[in-house]
Amino acid sequence: MSNSKRLFLRSKKVIPSGINSPVRYYDPYPFFVKKAQGSSLWDVDGNHYLDFCNGYGALLLGHRRKEIVSSVLSQLKKGTLYCAPTELEVELSELISKNFPSMQKVRLVNTGSEATMTAIRLARGFTKKKKIIKFEGCYHGAHDYVLVKAGSGAAHMGISVSDGSLEEVSKNTLVVQYNNSEELASVLEKEKDVAAVIVEPVLANMGLVLPEKNFLSDIRKITSENDSLLIFDEVVTGFRMSPGGAQKSYSIDPDITTLGKALGNGFVIAAVGGKSEIMDILSPEGQVYQASTYAGNPVSVSAALASVKTMNKNKAKLYPKLERSLQEFSVNSGRSCI
Structure with a gap:
């Protein structure tokens, strides 16, 4: 059993649905984060993720700036x-x-x-x-x-x-x-x-x-x-x-x-x-x-x-770079974003 699954089963006993905000829930269970840096996340099982969510836009400057x-x-x-x-x-x-x-x-x-x-x-x-x-x-x-x-x-x-x-x-x-x-x-x-x-x-x-x-x-x-x-x-x-x-x-x-x-x-x-x-x-x-x-x-x-x-x-570098990145993402994925 993965550490995330174990934590989720434990969490469900004391937290409604096992999470503290509905958007964090998904089947069969969410991964539990251990640490983050810049644009990266690591879960409790050692998996490394590239964080495209960025706290739903909150982390414009990345983790641990x-x-x-x-x-x-x-x-x-x-x-x-x-x-x-x-x-x-x-x-x-x-x-x-x-x-x-x-x-x-x-x-x-x-x-x-x-x-x-x-x-x-x-x-x-x-x-x-x-x-x-x-x-x-x-x-x-x-x-x-x-x-x-x-x-x-x-x-x-x-x-x-x-x-x-x-x-x-x-x-x-x-x-x-x-x-x-x-x-x-x-x-x-x-x-x-x-x-x-x-x-x-x-x-x-x-x-x-x-x-x-x-x-x-x-x-x-x-x-x-x-x-x-x-x-x-x-x-x-x-x-x-x-x-x-x-x-x-x-x-x-x-x-x-x-x-x-x-x-x-x-x-x-x-x-x-x-x-x-x-x-x-x-x-x-x-x-x-x-x-x-x-x-x-x-x-x-x-x-x-x-x-x-x-x-x-x-701002002179941040926003033009952000705009270019989003345009590239839109072209490559066929999706729009801000």
Whole structure:
């Protein structure tokens, strides 16, 4: 019996389904990782893998990047959690705003799901409207606001994809087709209680689907005309498409942006940011509540600082090389990717 199979059988006794995230499960059992370096993984049976997953985009700079490891080790000697502000948080927020000018103010959080949940709550608090619109196929985390799918026809009420979710919450999420700006305009014309439209600018969670020409600019125009906010969920695309994410690549300024994954290069951190007048309604000065014990954790923040600085320092080589590699992969495999 392999070590991975033995660990999986042991794991199933104490962890639901034997794994801590559904995407890690596959038949007959997943391999268990022992270590990683650069673009490589080794499992507990000594098998060596070339890692094309890269933490679902989080590890843009690879495993155990020296600048990040060095920064984290330095912070570990100073402490792991203060529950008080640090200069590191200020520096990281300034750096995020420099890369993403639409994020005039930034609130650090822990996960992409927390970021999108906060973004939607902000939008509702700012507009005083209840409903949101998401696009079919876009994934924005595992909370009730967005864990919905389309009904039998376009623009139907969102139907929860999970037992335990509240219909009272999911019914306020409308679902329309991605790359269909006409449908979005039609829905917003009828629905006057839409606080925001949230979108992955490049749809990446059901395979890569690129935005058609003018689709993102159309969304920006339509939301502005209907007094709804535009939320760009750049948890996946942020720092991957460019140092300023998809919004820089497509020259779109959303009202609110969420970041995660590549921001921390494997460390648990995310961010939500946007126009100052929107972000200023967050508690404690505003009436939109958001809080977290681990927000701004100095270890994760030090990792994110090192990650963003490294990406910015190497952007002239990093992004052209990434683009060439992806183009070569697309040609050789017949598949598209970002």
